[in-house]
Amino acid sequence: MAKFYGIGVGPGDPELLTVKATQRIKKLDVLYTPLAHHGGISVAEKIAQPYLPTTLEIKQRHFPMVKDLATKEKSWAAIAAEIVSDVQAGHDVGFLTLGDPSVYSTYSYILERVQDQIEVETIAGISSFSQIAASLSLPLMLDDELLTVVPATTDEATLKSALDLNDNLVIMKVATHWQMVYRLLADANLLEHAIVVANASMAQQAITPVSQLTAASKLPYFATMLVKKHQTLG
Numbered sequence: 001m002a003k004f005y006g007i008g009v010g011p012g013d014p015e016l017l018t019v020k021a022t023q024r025i026k027k028l029d030v031l032y033t034p035l036a037h038h039g040g041i042s043v044a045e046k047i048a049q050p051y052l053p054t055t056l057e058i059k060q061r062h063f064p065m066v067k068d069l070a071t072k073e074k075s076w077a078a079i080a081a082e083i084v085s086d087v088q089a090g091h092d093v094g095f096l097t098l099g100d101p102s103v104y105s106t107y108s109y110i111l112e113r114v115q116d117q118i119e120v121e122t123i124a125g126i127s128s129f130s131q132i133a134a135s136l137s138l139p140l141m142l143d144d145e146l147l148t149v150v151p152a153t154t155d156e157a158t159l160k161s162a163l164d165l166n167d168n169l170v171i172m173k174v175a176t177h178w179q180m181v182y183r184l185l186a187d188a189n190l191l192e193h194a195i196v197v198a199n200a201s202m203a204q205q206a207i208t209p210v211s212q213l214t215a216a217s218k219l220p221y222f223a224t225m226l227v228k229k230h231q232t233l234g
Contacts, residue, residue, distance in 0.1 A: 002087045004118050005094045006101040006111060008125015009047045012202035012222075016126050022051045024123060029091040032083060034106070035060040043222075044096040063106050072109075080113035087118040100125045104151060104172060128224050129170040132197040136207070138226070141168050145230075152177040156184070163188055169227035175219035182215040185227070195233040198223040209234020 005024055010016035017025075025031070025048055033045040041049075042060070052058070061079050064071050086093045097105040101122050111120060129149065133140045141147040145167040150159060152174045162169055163184060174181055174196060185191050194210035198220040210225070211234045226233070 001119060002090045002092050004083055004087050004114060004120045005092070006105075006107040006120070006122040007048075007094050007096055008100045008105075008123060009044050009096055009098060010126040011099055011128040011131045011200040012043070012047060012205075013131075014047050014050050016131065016201055017048065017051065018123070018125065021123050021125065025051045025094060026053055027092060028053075028056055028094040030057045030059060030086050030093045032059050032061055032079065032093065032095045034096075035062045042096075044098050047098075048096055076106075076109045076113060080110050083110065084114050084117050087114075097125070098128075100127045103127050103149075128197075128200045128222075129172070129226065132200050132224055132226060135197070135200065135205075136195070136226075138228075138231075140170075140226075152181050156180055160184055163190065163227065167229050169225075171225040171227065173223075174225045175221055175223045178217065178219055179215045181225070182210070182213070182217075185210060186215075190227060190229065192232050192234060193229055194225055194227045196223055196225045200224065 005028070007021050007024060009021065034042045062075065064075050066072065083093055095107050095110060097107045099105070101107045101124070114120065129140070147168045147170070148162050148166045149170040149172065150162050151172050152159070153176055159181070171181060185194055192211045196208050196210060196213070196219065198206045199222050
């Protein structure tokens with residue numbers, strides 16, 4: 001029976017795809033990928049390229065990166081309907097997503113629109129923050145320590161509360177609200193306890209202690225921060 005697969009491709013290095021992910025990709029009939037900004041191939045598709053069969057039909061689709069929910073929902077509904085049609089026609093269909101499909105992924109919005117109509121399987125991927133911790137040989141948490149994962153796009157009060165209440169913090173999408181994040185860290189005397197990794201596992205990966213940055217620093221889009229209250233990181 002044909003099925004829809006949500007496939008995590010990891011943070012950037014093609015060697016970090018799981019064996020299960022690569023084997024499934026090679027058996028797909030149709031693959032959906034986000035349309036990159038200004039056209040071209042998306043980051044997720046580039047990561048998976050070594051495993052894409054030549055017979056694969058690739059459908060690049062636009063996912064609006066806007067605040068207007070109605071605009072996004074219209075796009076999700078159209079793409080979901082197309083995916084359902086492909087699966088019902090007997091095709092095994094995949095959807096690529098950076099990192100893990102269950103962590104801040106557009107895939108989740110497609111999933112909720114198709115899972116009652118077709119069979120679905122989600123294939124986990126390595127999250128950016130797991131790979132960052134591994135690249136630094138740094139434990140995310142130990143013993144009874146707490147870890148929380150928050151996007152920098154949350155409101156300031158929520159982020160401040162997360163910093164106050166947790167031993168360890170992963171702040172994703174940190175470039176989008178960098179000045180606010182930097183100020184909160186400075187107010188909490190945590191600048192030397194935080195590190196930013198941009199483009200994790202990619203050729204252009206950059207690791208920078210936050211103590212070497214300023215509120216005016218410009219960060220790449222794919223930047224993630226680790227905060228460890230009980231350890232100096234720079």
